[in-house]
Amino acid sequence: MFNMAPKKTALKKSLGETTMLKRSVSTRAKKNSDVKLVDESSKRKAVSPLKQLSKRSAFGDITNDADLSKKITTNKKDSKKNVETISHVVKKNLKESENGNKAVMPHKKTGRSNIPTFPPKVQMAKANIKPEKVHPSSVSKPTCDKTEVLTSVRVKSPDSTDNELYLTAVEELKKLTTKDEERKKEPLPPPGVEDFDAENMGDPVQVSEYAMDIFSYLKEREAKFVIDNYMERQTSINTAMRALLVDWLVEIQENFELNHETLYLAVKLTDIYLSKVTVSKETLQLVGAAAIFIASKYDERMAPMLEEMLYVCDGAYDKKELIRMEINILNKVGFELGIPLSYRFLRRYARCSKVTLPVLTLARYILELSLMEYTFVSESDSKLAAAALLLALKMKEISGWTKTLQYYSGYSLEEIKDLVFKLNDMLKMKPKEALSTVRNKYSHKIFFEVAKEPVLAEVNL
Structure with missing residues (x-):
């Protein structure tokens, strides 16, 4: 008979009959285990290896060198003084240029005013042309509103005709809004059907606007993950071994307090992999462990650690074997983890x-x-x-x-x-x-x- 390790006896032998395998790592400690476990009550503190160095402010100096930081700060102060000096000289030169004098700029370092110089002010000749008097009544007032004036950028419409090649931003927005309203106009439920989505339309968590489309899309994706009768091609395993593996996965889901979606996805990944690869009975448990490890990474807020997965396998596999099986499963499913469940x-x-x-x-x-x-x-x-x-x-x-x-x-x-x-x-x-x-x-x-x-x-x- 195929022996799937570990079963309840193997798990509870090290945990005690009254203790269940919880999310904490400390409940799975063994005397001769290679895994270093941490006390659950103690909190882990992050200790910086660069504690002796100065702290770096956000968007500030991009270095921890104290001497270099002082240099940068000094350069910033000097540059600020130079900017103030230059702005003061520029204002002074602008006033002098109005009087016909030459405007000069100070030197970058010494402040000498010999180079460079602005060209002398060009005296514009006054033209003897009198401006035409325009009557206020002859000026046409703009017909567009304030919104159209502010959004005067013209955008090319992708489905416009030659007569209407460009649209304003407001016209484009109105056109898109009309299309959205037409797309949202779906037939109402038939008589006798409670419109659950309409009742929860005000709740943003329910996403009632997209719920029907989401599950319709999931039903369409089912055809992509159809599993055939793969047991006919398996030579070393049978349906009883598979049932024992699923029972073990349910125990892991319960003891690790994982989501039920994680369990269903792990079983689905296992079946898809077995439908494409012939495995031995010694490798079957490794396939299940890697499958629920992948599903935990996809669906859990905090997935179990690699050492925890190796522990529940009772030391039957090492780290490299589990990682290699994880890569193989992802390759066989084409990294498609959004499977309808x-x-x-x-x-x-x-x-x-x-x-x-x-x-x-x-x-x-x-x-x-x-x-x-x-x-x-x-x-x-x-x-x-x-x-x-x-x-x-x-x-x-x-x-x-x-x-x-x-x-x-x-x-x-x-x-x-x-x-x-x-x-x-x-x-x-x-x-x-x-x-x-x-x-x-x-x-x-x-x-x-x-x-x-x-x-x-x-x-x-």
Whole structure:
């Protein structure tokens, strides 16, 4: 049997039965570990190695040399005096030039006034031409407003005709505003559908103006990340080993207190890599560790350190191997980390339909269990999220597939009912002791103990 290291026994052996692996580094200390750990209570202070040197002010002297700083300061004072002297002489010369005298400039260093000199003032000949008298009524007043006068810069319009080759800035702004208004004019939801985005239009955090476009774009990107039946090409691993790896990733996500998006992205990266590269069972755990390490860097505010990832692997790999696997995964996925995830779609559908938090948690439990089942690898993430939410609604006996859910998900009941039956069959399977992390996680009170929810014998849609 494939032994995935470390499991709970390996983690809790060094941590104690009552201690969980928290975000702190100090809880993962071992006696003979090469990793130097820091006490959690102590704060790290930044000590400058150049403490004996003088501090550098912002946008000031670009050096820490004290002697050179004095020279620069002295030069600045001298240059300021020279500028004041020169400006005073210039003003004096301008007055003298009005009287017909020669204007002189002082020397740069000594202040001597021999060179250079301004040319003598040129006496302009007065022309015997009388200006024409213009009647005030004959002068045409400007027809443009103040805004057009201030924005008199003319910009070439990219889609203008020959008759209208250039537009003012105000005209260009009005034209762009009209195009934006036309683009934002979308059909309203059909009758019976609650306009969730319109209700939250005043909240800038909801980005209601772009929410539909964002999730429509994510659904379009799903076709780029379709995973085929890659287990047929793998010679050393099987579906049971993959399920054990995902169970281990869930344990890492829980113990490190990572986001759920990090877990889903790590599983997705693992499947994409396994669909393109044949790996051995000794390398499978390294693939999962590198995948969740990449996902943490992409989605976490503070990603785990490299030494922490090596520690949870129980010393099975070294630093170079983990970095090399990280590079290989990024190359195989083409550095495409904005992968559509079923967890994001589920949260969007639940919010639009305004379901309660226990119902959403039950749907999350169903969706997280499906990560370990290889049969759902090739399914669409958006469709899988819709099926999990519908099954949760049926288990809670709340409602069915409403018009609101159909509108925001884009799936009808006929399109997802087969997937709902598959998910319900998964729940009816006998739990395995080696794959109990998800069930134990959602059996806690903080997750409303949704794992203890009775399973439906049959789903009536």
